[in-house]
Amino acid sequence: MKRPLTIRLCGPRGFCAGVDRAIQIVVLALKKYGAPVYVRHEIVHNRYVVEGLQARGAVFIEELDEIPPEHRDCPVVFSAHGVPKSVPADAEARSLFYLDATCPLVSKVHKQAMRHQRLGRHVLLIGHAGHPEVIGTMGQLPVGAVTLVETEEDAMRLARPEGEELGFVTQTTLSVDDTAGIIRALEKRFPDIKAPAAESICYATTNRQDAVKEAAPGSDLFLIVGAPNSSNSKRLVEVAERAGAHRGLLVQRSSEIPWDEIGDISTLGLSAGASAPEIIVDEIVDAFRERFDVTVELAITAVETENFPVNRVLRDVELTSADMAFVNGSA
Structure with a gap:
């Protein structure tokens, strides 16, 4: 049974x-x-x-x-x-x-960064080193015009380039909560720092994190469908664990689920990063149906029409x- x-x-x-x-x-x-x-x-x-x-x-x-x-x-x-x-x-x-x-939302960040520079500001980019989006955003401006800030510790150690005003932008796929902490640290250190004209973290990143926060409390395991080089997918695993999931795990396909290790679970959270197709979510649900008597509950926090x-x-x-x-x- x-x-x-x-x-x-x-x-x-x-x-x-x-x-x-x-x-x-x-x-x-x-x-x-x-x-x-x-x-x-x-x-x-x-x-x-x-x-x-x-x-x-x-x-x-x-x-x-x-x-x-x-x-x-x-x-x-x-x-x-x-x-x-x-x-x-x-x-x-x-x-x-x-x-x-x-x-287009990445292009918006590019324009925000260029606007800061046009107004004479040194640009601080909150993001992860080596990520293609960060490389692309930094590459919109001359070498030396952008400083990457990855953590609150980076923000507190940062030295203002002499004689320059500061403006910040962010990678679109970051943890909303982590980014808010970094921004608070920057604003504490540099009270005159200028924010972008509009939010840089994209709607999809925010929406997916909100839904995971809704579903995570009390989950024995939380699976995120996504690639190991997907920033927004990795952030969802972190969000799930912080929001109350006992364990978060990133998988690309059902074949990566460690069935021998998941233990005696009764509640599973399931979401997918912004580059993961729905067909793999279906595949994972079917894999659990083969092993469990599954009831699906929806944790819906927004409806996207973009x-x-x-x-x-x-x-x-x-x-x-x-x-x-x-x-x-x-x-």
């Missing part, structure tokens, strides 16, 4: 509008121009999505010099995380045709129902 298990399924979860748009751009480019379509860096941080696009004819590269000379006329797509200004400049120097899939249009040059291409199922993560 199967043991009873309540799954608290979070909403919103999974794909956000920026991820949906980025995947759609690659699929539309493949339909309009044919394979190969080159993609600089993972279009989003999810192996299932990357492999699905590879099967359709996308070729993933890290740098533009990997594109063979005979494929110079093929499109190259820049990932949703954004790129430094040097990347489109390099593409133009190589006479490459590129499509920018940068999330939609970001694709590049104008791709708007004349129509997607089939199968294409749309892949784009929205249900296939």
Whole structure:
């Protein structure tokens, strides 16, 4: 006889509008121009999505010099995380045709940073070193114009560049609570520091963290579907544990669930990072149904209706129902 298990399924979860748009751009480019379509860096941080696009004819590269000379006329797509200004400049120097899939909310942070600089401020970027979004945001401004701040300790140690005002922006996928602590530390240290004109952490990050906070208290285990290099997914694991889950775990597929280690659980929290498709959430629920008598409870804290249009040059291409199922993560 199967043991009873309540799954608290979070909403919103999974794909956000920026991820949906980025995947759609690659699929539309493949339909309009044919394979190969080159993609600089993972279009989003999810192996299932990357492999699905590879099967359709996308070729993933890290740098533009990997594109063979005979494929110079093929499109190259820049990932949703954004790129430094040097990347489109390099593409133009190589006479490459590129499509920018940068999330509009990341582009907004770029503009916030550039506005700070235009007003004569040294920019403090709250974020994680080495993350593609951070590299892209820092690359919007000249070398030395941006200082990265990762922790409250960094904020308290920071020395103001002589004679300069300060302004801050943040990576879009951070922990809301951690970021608030860093901002408080910066404002305590530098009372005249200027905030961006609008919130930098994106709506999808905030919404997914709020839903996890709702579902976490009393959960024996909290699974987050996401990749180990996905910042927003890793933050969800941290949020779950801080909000009362006994244990949080990041998995990419049901095959990664450590069945021998999960113990005698009765309540499971389940959510997915913004680049994780719904089909994997379904796969995980089905895997638990095979082993437990499952009851699903919904923990819904918001309803998302955002939609970001694709590049104008791709708007004349129509997607089939199968294409749309892949784009929205249900296939």
